[in-house]
Amino acid sequence: MAPIATVIIPASNEEAHIEACLSAVLASDWNRSEAIEVIVVSNGSSDGTAGLAHQMRTAFCERGWELRVIEREKGGKIAALNAGDRLARGGMRFYLDADVLVSPQLLSQLREVLDRAEPRYASGRLEISPPETRMTRFYARIYAKVPFMTHGVPGAGLFAVNAAGRLRWDVFPEIVSDDTFVRLSFAPSERISVEASYLWPMVEGWSNLVRVRRRQDRGVTEIKTLFPELVGNDDKPRFSVRAKARLALLDPIGFAVYAAVAVAVRLGVRPSSEWSRGR
Numbered sequence: 367m368a369p370i371a372t373v374i375i376p377a378s379n380e381e382a383h384i385e386a387c388l389s390a391v392l393a394s395d396w397n398r399s400e401a402i403e404v405i406v407v408s409n410g411s412s413d414g415t416a417g418l419a420h421q422m423r424t425a426f427c428e429r430g431w432e433l434r435v436i437e438r439e440k441g442g443k444i445a446a447l448n449a450g451d452r453l454a455r456g457g458m459r460f461y462l463d464a465d466v467l468v469s470p471q472l473l474s475q476l477r478e479v480l481d482r483a484e485p486r487y488a489s490g491r492l493e494i495s496p497p498e499t500r501m502t503r504f505y506a507r508i509y510a511k512v513p514f515m516t517h518g519v520p521g522a523g524l525f526a527v528n529a530a531g532r533l534r535w536d537v538f539p540e541i542v543s544d545d546t547f548v549r550l551s552f553a554p555s556e557r558i559s560v561e562a563s564y565l566w567p568m569v570e571g572w573s574n575l576v577r578v579r580r581r582q583d584r585g586v587t588e589i590k591t592l593f594p595e596l597v598g599n600d601d602k603p604r605f606s607v608r609a610k611a612r613l614a615l616l617d618p619i620g621f622a623v624y625a626a627v628a629v630a631v632r633l634g635v636r637p638s639s640e641w642s643r644g645r
Contacts, residue, residue, distance in 0.1 A: 369403040369432070371477060372456035376407050376446035377464035381414040387464050388422050392429065394473040402473075403432040405450045406464075410441025415464075447538045457529035461548075465567050466523040467495075472562035479558045480528040487531055487552040489521040490560050495567040502570050507617055508624035509568070513603045519557040521549045523566040531556075541592065543585030550589065550596035572627075580631045 373391060377384055384406065396402055404426065408416040419435045426433035436449055447461065458480050460473065472490045479488050494510055497503040514520055525545055527534070534551040538544055549557065569578050590597055614621040 367401040369401040369456040371400075371402050371458035371460060371473075372450075372454035373402065373404040373460040373462055373473075374407065374447060374450035374454060375404065375462050375464050376409055376443045376450065377411065377415050377419070378409045378441050378443070378446070379411050379413045379415060380464040381411075381418055383465040384415050384418050385422065386467060387462070388419065388426075388433070390467045390469075391462070391473070392422070392425060392431075393470050394468065395470050396474050396477070398430065400477075401430065401432075403434065403454070403456060405434045405436065405453055407436045407438060407446040407450045409438045409443065409446035409449075411437075444538045444540050444544060447544060451537070457532075458526065459532055460526040461524070461544075463523040463566075467565040468524065469563050472524075472560070472564055475560040475562045476526045479560060480526060480531075482528065483530060484556070485531040485534060485552065486528050486556055486558060487519070487521070487525060487549060488527075488558040488560060489519050489525045491563040492520050492522060492524075492566050493563045495565045497568060497570065499570045501572050501623060502568050502575060504620045504623040505575055505627060506568050507620035508613055511613060513605050513609075517603055518554065518601050519549070519559045521545050521557075524564050525549065527552075539592070541585065541588050542581060543589060546585055546589055547593065547596070550593070550599045553599050554601040575627050576630045579627050583631060 375387065388404070388406070391404060406419040408419065416435055416437045419433070423433045423435070434453065436453070438446065438449060451459070458477060460476065462468070468490070476488050476490065480486050492515065494506050497506050509515065522545055525548055527548070531552065535548070539547065541547055569575060
């Protein structure tokens with residue numbers, strides 16, 4: 367039976383997360399009469415990511431699902447996404463980061479809202495995983511309240527499109543922010559949020575927060591430069607001075623950390639330690 371949907375998971379050195387990610391997918395309350403396939407693309411991994419994914423193939427097979435593991439020598443998330451897309455047979459596509467945990471109801475709810483002829487984009491209710499470090503905990507308290515997180519359908523770490531929606535672009539372009547590119551390829555009226563949630567982790571510690579914030583800002587600028595026609599689909603409200611002042615009053619420590627990260631990025635501060643994982 368041909369799969370109705372394909373879950374594509376790019377994974378680079380994700381041995382600490384891939385089993386939990388796949389186990390969460392496997393625990394989905396998906397209709398057992400419909401086939402689904404999962405493709406893990408291990409891109410340039412030097413750890414046990416691919417091996418751990420291979421070990422779960424039997425569990426997927428017992429449920430009647432196919433799990434394929436593709437091993438690429440070279441890294442790069444965009445290349446991994448395109449490699450997964452080339453092999454995908456399902457009309458619906460679910461693009462999932464390897465460190466994200468979906469709730470049992472999420473995939474079936476996404477399938478329900480995407481089951482239509484018109485192009486549609488969908489995601490679940492994003493919940494930030496409990497941070498491990500104080501710095502990230504402070505930062506996350508504010509990040510959870512910024513307009514990007516509270517308005518519309520963010521889609522960070524997980525987004526899905528139906529067959530008609532996937533025709534909106536050819537291959538993923540070589541850009542930083544694949545999720546922003548796809549989200550803005552759809553008008554706000556074409557983007558749907560479902561109630562089911564997923565857990566999305568933030569990076570831990572000051573240095574990593576600065577790196578990711580710099581990467582996020584670069585990704586937004588890149589979209590505006592390379593794809594200006596998509597900018598009109600951004601329905602995110604402006605983060606006003608009044609809104610910032612209110613957050614600063616409610617959570618002065620959290621806001622101080624959030625603002626300090628933003629200032630460090632603008633001043634070009636370069637953290638000394640190396641870091642390879644990004645989103």
